[in-house]
Amino acid sequence: MAGVRLQDVAEHAGVSMKTVSNVVHEHPHVSHAMRERVQKAIDELGYRPNALGRRLATGRTGLLALAFADVRLPYFSELANLVSRAAAQTSPGYRLLLEETEGTLEGERAVLSASEAGLVDGMLFQPSQISSREIAERHGDLPMVLLGEGPAPLSMDRVMIDxxxxxxxxxxxxxxxxxxxxxxxxxxxxxxxxxxxxxxxxxxxxxxxxxxxxxxxxxxxxxxxxxxxxxxxxxxxxxxxxxxxxxxxxxxxxxxxxxxxxxxxxxxxxxxxxxxxxxxxxxxxxxxxxxxxxxxDLDSLARVALEMLGERIAGFDGLGRHRLVDYELVVRESAPPA
Structure with a gap:
């Protein structure tokens, strides 16, 4: 339902707007029964919290960004699917925004400079053209974890395979x-x-x-x-x-x-x-x-990257952690077992 408001959810559930807000923002003191009652109203009405309003109320939007070259490339589309599902399963569950850089220096600079205009709590970014120095200079205060083989500043987290x-x-x-x-x-x-x-x-x-x-x-x-x-x-x-x-x-x-x-x-x-x-x-x-x-191992890559990003969002401010995830050679017909 388009244009559903917090007030509409409160009226549908027969509770106050404050109670609905507490459920949406996952306040721990809400009873299990009340949480289920409000969640049922949210699901029935199709209510989606406004990201900017949520940021004003909690300092968080519940959104993450994933920036990479081109969603038409199968690797990136499959990676985006895995990250989206893994992000939804984190606590709190996150929704994912996709940002394409077209694999150009200008596109990667734009992603870092815009910082998603305050719409996201953090970003996973797979660069291919921009230098390590520019990444360090441009990424600002937005919590970020880098993916892949591109250059990475020592101050930032990165996940890749060998x-x-x-x-x-x-x-x-x-x-x-x-x-x-x-x-x-x-x-x-x-x-x-x-x-x-x-x-x-x-x-x-x-x-x-x-x-x-x-x-x-x-x-x-x-x-x-x-x-x-x-x-x-x-x-x-x-x-x-x-x-x-x-x-x-x-x-x-x-x-x-x-x-x-x-x-x-x-x-x-x-x-x-x-x-x-x-x-x-x-x-x-x-x-x-x-x-x-x-x-x-894309499942591990998504999990490790989101764990580190969650720690950055929560306030971790240490030096960058560079993590390797595993890989395997899947043997099929084009090069069979020796």
Whole structure:
């Protein structure tokens, strides 16, 4: 019901507006029976507290922001879903606002400068372009936890996986399958993101740990982080005579592009070329063949990030805590068990 007011809830429940306010703001002295009575009226009327009014009354809005590059990217849409559900289960339960930066420096600066205009109690932010120094200078007093591989000030919390270790594990898996000409596909053709840089370092480490030399000719960049761009880049490299028998992909989008390029050329996967993706997005289990992929523990990432953000909102003001969450290599048809 549109335009439902606190007064409407009070009249529907047969209680005072103060009682409704106490329930909405989770005051502990409200009896269980009264809380249930008011909550029933709230649910029946569809009442939603005004965020600014709630902030004036309690100093909190009950809203968190999640800022990242692009909700159209499957990894971020799946992450947003997990964070939203995890935030709702915290105490107090939070609702989530999404903020897209388009992966640009200007977009990331805008997110930090606006600080959501006082609408949120805290923010989870996954930067890709902005420097550590600018983050420290621009984020102001808004409680914030950083996600991912981007640079992070020592004063701020961050949660990520060990990208170098994970890329090395993906590379070693292909080596264990007998592959010796292993390419890396899907990184930026121009300025490397922090994500791509770390994964290439891990790819090189995996080669060297296996007694293989890193060959710059096996780095296949893309004009965009899309399946189509990766398919075009890989196809052009193969057509030009590049010989490979394995591919570590920057992400699952690059892996899906690789499937397309290889199918179009009659190249058998995994017999001729084995493929490992990254992120373990839901599509990877249903492609043909299904894609072996590095799977970050997103449940742990969401939980740890929200725990630290909750502590910041509650007043913790110590130095930044940098936490690693686990990952696993989910083995499927594109690079089967060794």
């Amino acid at each position: 990208n170098v270790s994970a890329a090395a594990a993906a590379t070693r898996h292909l080596v264990a399958l007998g592959r010796r000409r292993i390419a890396f596909l899907g990184h930026e053709a121009q300025a490397l993101s922090s994500t791509s840089r770390l994964r290439i370092v891990g790819y090189q480490e995996g080669l060297e740990q296996s007694g293989l030399s890193a060959d710059p000719a096996l780095l296949i960049a893309s004009d965009e982080i899309t399946p189509a761009a990766s398919a075009a880049s890989l196809g052009a490299a193969i057509d030009a005579g590049l010989k490979i028998d394995g591919i570590v992909c920057r992400d699952d989008l690059a892996a899906m592009g690789a499937l397309r390029a290889l199918h179009e050329r009659g190249i058998c996967i995994p017999d001729d070329i084995a493929i490992v993706g990254w992120d373990n997005i839901s599509f990877t289990a249903t492609t043909f063949p299904s894609i072996t992929s590095i799977a970050p």
